[in-house]
Amino acid sequence: MYETTYRRPTSIDEAVKLLRESDGEGKLMSGGMTLIPTMKARLAMPSALIDLRHIEDLKGISFENGRLRIGGGTTHAETKASETVRQNAPTFSYLAGLIGDPAVRHMGTVGGAVANHDPAADYPAALLAMGATIHTNTREIAADDFFTGMFETALEENEIVTAVSFEPPQAAGWEKFRNPASRYAMAGVFVAKRADGTVGVGVTGAGNNGVFRWTAAEEALSSSFDASALDGLSISPDDMMGDMHGSAGYRANLVKVVTKRAVNAAKG
């Protein structure tokens, strides 16, 4: 690891100020579950590490006006354990409980995972499928507009994810097919039957440009919320990622298989 300066702001404004002062060389860190290993491998050398874990405004889980709101600084373990999340969005709680391992879940945060947009991260699939909103210190962004590409988001400089919020779906299912080495998703599918009756299908780990919505499946499932509605569908390998763990063709198969299983899970 290269040497760096550790900063611990206690407010969002202070964090932004510190980030500005770092002249583009500083990095925001929440759980650090991606950034710290990257730094240990000497693949990142931020001049300053601005730790968001001690900002009270980023914490907390609430359910108000029919929307579940989870603060950006909430850890996966807190999301998993929250009675509010479990009651209103049990599948989201289940998803949080399957991220990484216990150590990761007690450090990693919702905001960090969303802002990083790792192409195999789990939350983005759920947020897309449910039509969630990403809240930042300056605005609100629809999930559809937020995830713009692999490791890319609509976040601008000095913008910090403060929370995510969504209207709990009527029913939802989450299935993750894990990479045998990293145990990240090779195909993770979140299926949500939204309050309005339409169906969202968010897919992570498989696409060649980050998380995406499988719209053909959404249409089919919106007219018939049953795994058999997907029988005639297929997804093009051209849009899939291919690597030593699975070719694009294999991933295309996985997306379909895993989506069916997520539908079955949603139907309980």
Next chain:
Amino acid sequence: MGVEGIGAKVLRKEDRRFITGMGRYTDDMSVPGMKYAAFVRSPHAHAKITSIDASAARDMPGVIDFLDGQQLKADGIGNIICGWQVNSKDGSPMKMGAYPALADGVVRYVGQPIGIVVADTRNQARDAADAVMIEYEELPVVVKGPDALKDGAPQLHPEAENNLCFDWEIGDEGATAKAFENPAKVIRLDILNNRLSPNPIEPRAALGHYNPAEDHYTCYTTSQNPHVARLVMSAFYNVAPEHKLRVIAPDVGGGFGAKIYIYPEEIVCLWASRRTLVPVKWTSDRTEAFLTDAHGRDHVSKVEMALDENHRITGLRVETIANLGAYMSLFSSATPTYLYATLLSGQYNIPAIYANVKAVYTNTAPVDAYRGAGRPEATYLIERTMETAARELGISPAEFRRINFIRSFPHQTPVIMNYDTGDFEACMEAGMRMADVAGFEERRTEAKSRGKLRGLGMSCYIEACGIAPSKAVGSLGAGVGLWESAEIRVNPVGTIEVLTGSHSHGQGHETTFAQVVSQRFGVPVENVQIVHGDTDKVQFGMGTYGSRSGAVGCSAIVKALDKVEAKAKKIGAHLLEADEGDIVIENGEVKVAGTDKKLAWHEVCLGAYTGHNLPDGMEPGLKEGAFYDPQNFTFPAGCYICEVEVDPDTGVTKIVQFIAADDFGNVINPMIVEGQVHGGLAQGIGQALLEGVNYDESGQLVTASYMDYAMPRAWDLPMFKVETLVTPCTTNPLGLKGCGEAGAIGAPPAVINAITDAIGNNDLTMPATPEKVWNAINAVA
């Protein structure tokens, strides 16, 4: 058996310090004035070094020095050696490419060390290593064994034409050809044995400390065999004279073979300490471990098996290309020859065997012995062929094996080995009972109703432990003897120190060796201390690999115990005024048989040291040493049965049952043996389902982290069902065979045989990843 003697499940004495974080590993060692090293390594798989400019690096904060291969050569540090001379079938010696500890003008694999930076801190050393400017002229690259032999392949070493290190054979080619002249059936198979990374939990490390006042060197290092390291570093690398070099291998966190070898880093740290006059410590990070720890396996083979009309095997012919990597590691020549092809007879009576092995250089990390070392390659080849043959013959795999089992001992195979004992059918029957093979078809049908493909696979392995005897291995090209030494020091108060040349890096010697002593004298294991891993304490030793600590190391201890017991009996007889032949030592007492005359063990020990009342002419003291050279290998064998369910939609294999019925001969500590079996099975299943070193065409290592190199985890494994059967080894005093590698040797073919049975396609290579299995299913759908 006493509560702490041979056969007792004594809890491991060493675990208290390991599980409370109090183990002391090489990286925990610190000496005053110690500085840190970082190695400058090749980013290219094959390149000429045209210039090295370290001027910027030398000026960086905290940097003490940068040293490279030119200085190493000028100081007369010798090239890395291979400890086993293998000759090609035409009689010519193997063609060894020069392997300097720091590259001399050419680099041949990614990660090869080029130079060392010594600095005040680890970070400063790494920063400076990054600042060393090296210009390269890139050369063409070859990474696959068979590709290295092709016309026009990039050439690695001027010493080895066509990248061929040796073209070796074993067995009777003519007699084998005859078996194929008129066979009832021939089974043919292409076999790939995937390349593995050893992954000990503790990465390699070295601390070199030159003391100018005494002109003496100390090296702390992660070694399975510190005396061998000292011998090789002094006799061949000219780092230091043997009597001026102390090598200490303290607690070592796993080896699996990768810590047998003497690597460039420990040589260079010692040499750099003399050059800089500061102690120099280097600790590998995980990326360096993936890049530079010696890999295992990597064979490409063709096998043909001839059968007669009674389903008896009449001949076996094997051609193997073994990928050595860019350079020869210490035992890289023995692993794909004498440790591999000598086991090709398996558990079967095969009258004629011929094997040809071509060992080739490629632009990859050196390959050497890894848990099993040659025997897993042989076992995988023979056991996949056995299962394939049974399927093609339309008889059960068990029946086919029964027809061909060796049933009388000793048995001389056509490939050197002479099996002393075993009962292969008993192991198979035990395994089949444990696995409920009879009920399998019912389970298969039930699985099908859930949409799953269920399969059963068997592996009847035999392996060879305690490589021996020294005279024989010497005649086959070994550079060292393969005996072991031990010294028993009985203290005046009756406690006992055992100095052993074996080295424990997870095996539990501190417990099992103490049990052997406890058995002999009836002293509690807590009164026995096992001392190992320090060349200043233990006179000499060959170390631990090839499951030799029990069969060879423990036999040396037994021999030394014999001498101690004999002397103690003489003293006891003298003190008790009895005949020496009437003295027995048990339960911590020295007694006259059939009487109530006795002395406590410690009274006799004290008597030996006071010397007040010893037999005339007897020297005081109670300390004896022994060297033990085995007469033969030992031959553990067993039957593994794996049952899998494959998900046809995704190709995911779930191991639903795994049975191990092993014959390790007599067992000192059944709990430790079971642990060894579990660990070996996990590694064997890892090879079968998950693990595989992957280089891209340019020789870059794709699997350089755990993000891409798939290690087995608990959830990949079922609860193992393990039993041991006993046919005692006939050639060592305790009847021990060895258990350290069996799981890794026997498991892979059981897993693959089960998957291919489930999916109905035999065309499958390891690791059987979900995608490969899914493709194999679709290929026959």
